[in-house]
Amino acid sequence: MPAMFVNWPVTDLDRAKAFYEALGFTVNPAFTDHNAACVVVEEDHSYFMLLVREFFQTFTDLPIGDPAVSPSVAVAVFLDSREAVDAAVAAGLAAGGSEGHPAADYGFMYQRQLADPDGNVLEFGWMDPVAAQQGPEAYAQQQA
Secondary structure: OOOOEEEEEEHHHHHHHHHEEEEEEEEEEEHOOEEEEEEEOOOOEEEEEEEEEHHHHHOOOOOOOOOOOOOEEEEEEEOOOOHHHHHHHHHHOOOOOOOOOOOEEEEEEEEEEOOOOOOOEEEEEEHHHHHHOOOOHHHHHHHH
């Protein structure tokens, strides 16, 4: 399976690491230094690379935007239950994050949005297993 790395600019690397660790993720010290931290979302598959803004700038000649003012991406992480979604967002709020929108409950899917202290947007969600495999219509038929 391929691995995915989401690169995010941050203004304070230590604060960013503490925030993501508060969400229950771990930092891989082998790929972490004064410029970047590798946050393990799912071992061998999904990672966040937290890059200090100056280092992030070396990846592009274009100006880096401020995600707190002009977000350009939201990364969704789906968990095993609604309760896990609520727990992740509560931990993120306690660690300095903010919630820009109220929870969205579609019956078959539940989502909450959480911005990290730099404004990078995470969406935590849960989806009914039937809907995840067969689509929302299958979930609706199951409920009827």
